Amino acid sequence: MAENRRGLGRGLSALLGEVEEIAHAVEPAEGVREIPIELVRRNPEQPRQHFSEDEIAELTGSVRDKGVLQPILVRPVGGGEYEIIAGERRWRAAQGAGLKTIPALVREVGQDEALELAIIENVQREDLNPMEEARAYRALMTRYAYTQEKASAAVGKSRSHVANTLRLMQLPEDVQEHLVHGRLTAGHARALLASKDPEGLAKAILDKGLSVRDAEALSKGGEAKKPAAPKPPKDADTAALEVDLEEALGMSVEVADKGGVGEVRIRYASLEQLDELCRRLTRK
Numbered sequence: 177m178a179e180n181r182r183g184l185g186r187g188l189s190a191l192l193g194e195v196e197e198i199a200h201a202v203e204p205a206e207g208v209r210e211i212p213i214e215l216v217r218r219n220p221e222q223p224r225q226h227f228s229e230d231e232i233a234e235l236t237g238s239v240r241d242k243g244v245l246q247p248i249l250v251r252p253v254g255g256g257e258y259e260i261i262a263g264e265r266r267w268r269a270a271q272g273a274g275l276k277t278i279p280a281l282v283r284e285v286g287q288d289e290a291l292e293l294a295i296i297e298n299v300q301r302e303d304l305n306p307m308e309e310a311r312a313y314r315a316l317m318t319r320y321a322y323t324q325e326k327a328s329a330a331v332g333k334s335r336s337h338v339a340n341t342l343r344l345m346q347l348p349e350d351v352q353e354h355l356v357h358g359r360l361t362a363g364h365a366r367a368l369l370a371s372k373d374p375e376g377l378a379k380a381i382l383d384k385g386l387s388v389r390d391a392e393a394l395s396k397g398g399e400a401k402k403p404a405a406p407k408p409p410k411d412a413d414t415a416a417l418e419v420d421l422e423e424a425l426g427m428s429v430e431v432a433d434k435g436g437v438g439e440v441r442i443r444y445a446s447l448e449q450l451d452e453l454c455r456r457l458t459r460k
Contacts, residue, residue, distance in 0.1 A: 208247050210277040215257050216250060218264050222294050235265060236272035244270055247279040249297070251290050258282065261290045262297040292320055299331040306362040307355045310344040343369055351378045363388035371395035425453065 248263025260267060261283065270278045285293065295312040298304050304312060316322040316330070324342075328335040344355065344365055351374050354360040360368075364381055367388060368374040381391050410418075414431050421429040421440075428443040444450045 208279060208281050211250070211258060211280045211282075213267070213271055213275060213278050216248075216267060216278065216280070217253075217257060217259055218267070219259050219261065219290065219294060221291050222260065222264060222298075232265065232268055232272065235269040239266070239269045239275065240273035244275070244279055247281045249283060249293070250280045251283050251285050259290065261285070261294050288319070292316070296330050299333070305356055305358065306341065306344055306365055307352050310341045313338055313342050314345060340366070340369075348375050351375060354378055354382070361388065364391050367391035367395045425456070427453065 244266050246266065248266050249261040250258035251261055253259045258280065267278060295316055299309055299312055313327055316327050317324070322330070324335050324338050328338045344352070347365070347368060351360070351368060355365055359382060360378060368377055371377040371394070377391060377394055380386060380394065386394070414433050418429050418431050425442065427449055430441040432438045432441070442453060444453060
């Protein structure tokens with residue numbers, strides 16, 4: 177168990193190691209092997225609960241073409257079956273691709289340690305949405321007596337990041353659902369936490385498509401910036417004149433005409449172009 181504890185916080189790559197090393201270092205009951213897909217089951221307590229259908233479909237196409245390139249991590253649960261610790265997305269894609277077996281690294285660990293590994297691995301890989309990440313930290317702290325410092329060290333995040341993410345648990349349930357389904361971002365969530373009316377602000381963000389900056393302004397009692405009015409299209413003669421000047425100079429030219437009064441802007445990309453422009457304007 178001490179050896180397993182030292183492995184926490186290093187991610188799945190550290191757990192997998194080099195295949196050659198695993199073949200010599202693990203016990204006979206462990207190691208990388210091809211396991212029939214029907215003998216693998218998901219962990220109902222795993223921290224990642226929301227899977228994008230588009231994301232799974234894209235991965236399924238890749239698996240169908242190239243196979244499963246990285247083994248999933250599983251533990252034996254009796255009856256010849258295995259429970260996923262990490263890699264449910266790859267397992268789902270393998271099923272969709274019609275594979276009969278899936279490469280898996282087998283680890284002899286208990287249910288509690290399996291969940292602990294799953295939480296840490298998912299957070300490190302940034303596979304979780306903001307609410308799943310917050311719930312994962314809470315599980316580490318309530319179920320395994322992690323402190324914020326220990327949780328931040330285990331997942332490779334700052335203590336302030338862990339603390340701020342945990343604060344998302346204070347948001348109303350309907351706002352949390354927007355975060356789960358990606359309708360609101362983690363940046364929006366920070367603005368919502370500072371708002372006296374997070375539900376009202378969430379509705380405004382969704383209805384008006386507000387940016388994080390605009391949401392932050394509203395949460396502080398300010399106003400969201402109005403989008404700049406689009407520039408009116410240029411008339412055909414002005415556009416044609418710009419093309420002629422650009423061809424003559426070999427530089428980008430913009431003509432801003434307002435009823436016979438305006439300006440011409442010439443953009444140069446190098447000092448050589450500037451020298452050439454000066455030569456043309458000053459020659460007699």
